[in-house]
Amino acid sequence: DTISSIDRLPKSMVVQGGGIIGLEYALIFKKLGCESVTIVEVHDKVVPMLDTSLQEACISTMKKEGIELVLKTKFVAVEALEGSTVEDPKIRVTVEGGRTLDCDCLLSATGRSGATKGLGLEVLEPRGLKVGRASFIQIDENGFTGAGSIYAVGDCAGANLATAGMAQAVRAMRKCYGSGTMSKEKDTCVKPSGVWTIPELAWAGITEDKAKADGLNFGTVTVDFDRTARGCVTRQEGFLKLIYNAESGKVLGVHMCGENSCDLINFGAEAICNGDTIYDMLHFVFPAVTYHMLYNYAAWEAKLRIMHGGARNLEAAIAWQRVETALQESCEEQGKNIQEILHSTFRYFDKDASGFVTAEDLKEAVRGLGMDVSDEQAMEMVIEATGSAADHEIEYEDFLRIFSVGASAQVLTSARGGASY
Numbered sequence: 001d002t003i004s005s006i007d008r009l010p011k012s013m014v015v016q017g018g019g020i021i022g023l024e025y026a027l028i029f030k031k032l033g034c035e036s037v038t039i040v041e042v043h044d045k046v047v048p049m050l051d052t053s054l055q056e057a058c059i060s061t062m063k064k065e066g067i068e069l070v071l072k073t074k075f076v077a078v079e080a081l082e083g084s085t086v087e088d089p090k091i092r093v094t095v096e097g098g099r100t101l102d103c104d105c106l107l108s109a110t111g112r113s114g115a116t117k118g119l120g121l122e123v124l125e126p127r128g129l130k131v132g133r134a135s136f137i138q139i140d141e142n143g144f145t146g147a148g149s150i151y152a153v154g155d156c157a158g159a160n161l162a163t164a165g166m167a168q169a170v171r172a173m174r175k176c177y178g179s180g181t182m183s184k185e186k187d188t189c190v191k192p193s194g195v196w197t198i199p200e201l202a203w204a205g206i207t208e209d210k211a212k213a214d215g216l217n218f219g220t221v222t223v224d225f226d227r228t229a230r231g232c233v234t235r236q237e238g239f240l241k242l243i244y245n246a247e248s249g250k251v252l253g254v255h256m257c258g259e260n261s262c263d264l265i266n267f268g269a270e271a272i273c274n275g276d277t278i279y280d281m282l283h284f285v286f287p288a289v290t291y292h293m294l295y296n297y298a299a300w301e302a303k304l305r306i307m308h309g310g311a312r313n314l315e316a317a318i319a320w321q322r323v324e325t326a327l328q329e330s331c332e333e334q335g336k337n338i339q340e341i342l343h344s345t346f347r348y349f350d351k352d353a354s355g356f357v358t359a360e361d362l363k364e365a366v367r368g369l370g371m372d373v374s375d376e377q378a379m380e381m382v383i384e385a386t387g388s389a390a391d392h393e394i395e396y397e398d399f400l401r402i403f404s405v406g407a408s409a410q411v412l413t414s415a416r417g418g419a420s421y
Contacts, residue, residue: 003107010105012036014093016075018046020195022109023058027197029105030065038068038101040075040093047195050255051207053222053241057257061197070095078106114156124150134158143172151176192269194262199238202261204269205253211243219246221301225258228293234259240294242268242278244302249277256294264291271295278302316384319366319373320402326369327403338403346399356393358382 003025013034015022018041030037039046039062045055046069062069077094081102084090093101114135121131128146130138136158143151151172154165174182195201211218225231225238238258244251254268271281281299286292304314311317327341334341349357349365357365363378373381385394385402 006105010034010103012103013038013105013107014091014101014103015039015107015109017041017109017111018043018069018071019109019111020047022107023047023062024196025107025109026062026067027065030067031198034105036068036103037066038070038103040070040073040095040101042072042074044072046071049193049207050195050201051203051241051253052209053239054201054203054255054257057199057239058195058197058201061199073097112155112160114158116156124148139168141171142175143168144175149176190269190272192262192265194265196262199236199258200261201257202265203253203255204265205251205272206243207253207255208241208243211252216252217246218252219244219302219305221298221305223294223297223301225291225294227297228291229289230291230293233289238291240264240298242295242298242302244278246306249279249302249306251276251278251281258291260291264294267292267295278306311384312387313380313384315377316380319371319377319381320384322371323366323369324403342400342403346396349394349399356395357399358393362394 009032010029011034013026013029013036015026015037018039022039022041023046026037026039046058047055050058059069073095075093075095079092079094081090081092089104091103091106093103093106095101111134114131114137116131116135116137121129121137124145124147125131127148129150130146132138137145137152137156139145139152139157143153143157145152153159153168153172157168159165159168171182190204192202192204194203206214208218208220220241220243222239222241225234225236231238236259238256238261241253241255242251243253243255251268251271254265254272256265256268270276274280278299281295282303284295286296301314305311305317308314308317308321327338327345330336331338331341346357347353348368349361351361351364359375359378359382362381363373363375366373366378379392382392382394383389385398387398391398
């Protein structure tokens with residue numbers, strides 16, 4: 001709260017805390033010309049509520065700007081060095097491990113607390129008012145404290161942003177003096193959030209880690225800004241990551257990095273609140289030459305991934321579909337069932353009869369089907385079939401699985417080590 005009173009540009013700055021405020025100010029001062037900026041964070045990641053994609057983008061931005069991140073490290077001591085004055089401060093910060101950081105500006109951004117001490121609130125506790133974590137007054141959805149007709153809004157009630165505080169105030173006033181229609185109105189279940197770094201970060205809904213922890217059947221799609229006409233013109237870097245239900249297509253989360261992300265995220269937040277699906281998103285027509293087209297592109301790719309059974313790599317999945325189409329045509333021409341065709345096809349792909357098909361084998365074999373794929377594409381097809389980037393060969397079971405044919409179609413079960421099939 002005191003950083004706004006600084007009347008000089010520091011040469012060297014240490015920021016305590018890798019949260020939203022700490023990152024924003026670190027970047028501001030570095031771009032203003034501060035020679036050295038170091039962020040010290042006690043946890044193992046910055047802004048832990050962010051999706052991993054945004055955390056990685058944020059770390060990349062900091063490194064690009066020359067800002068040092070020191071993670072999993074606590075402050076041990078802060079002292080003024082000899083000759084330090086208010087006009088010319090000389091500060092030494094000692095952190096765990098014995099490292100010292102000398103600077104002329106120390107910003108502590110370790111979170112906010114409610115300025116509720118000294119207000120005599122303890123007198124109201126017997127009547128129901130409670131002060132909880134970080135000295136914030138505990139309130140219900142309407143700002144009611146539980147004591148008489150007393151309501152609390154803004155910073156003292158945990159609303160750290162002006163817009164959130166204003167919304168709390170409006171809701172409290174409508175509850176007290178309104179017509180009663182507020183109780184019939186739909187509240188927003190998901191609120192968008194943003195970080196004013198350069199480029200901006202914004203998000204709404206769940207993260208990929210949360211989806212995994214909840215055991216959801218989900219998919220993700222990431223679309224870069226340069227996929228849009230506006231991105232091609234502005235050459236601004238950025239991306240939109242969409243998290244969706246892999247069965248229904250329901251939109252679960254949107255995470256953005258790039259120019260105007262804090263504005264663009266609002267459409268995603270509304271889609272999540274409304275329970276919209278990627279199919280609803282596809283029907284929405286945006287104005288031309290806007291970054292909003294990212295939503296359309298993400299929805300299209302998500303739809304294709306759902307159609308291809310949750311493909312890891314869409315291009316590889318489409319290539320396998322072309323192979324499947326060719327094999328189905330062979331079934332009709334030769335009057336054989338799919339199991340027979342798959343067995344003979346695997347033998348054709350497996351040039352050295354090892355029981356495995358390599359990317360090189362696959363590339364040569366699909367050329368015989370009229371498909372020309374690069375070495376990289378062939379490797380992606382192998383990974384799509386095996387489901388693991390660590391595997392460089394396709395087993396017979398993998399081959400059957402990519403065409404959704406069960407184990408009953410196997411002639412002999414293959415195993416690692418070159419068994420027959």
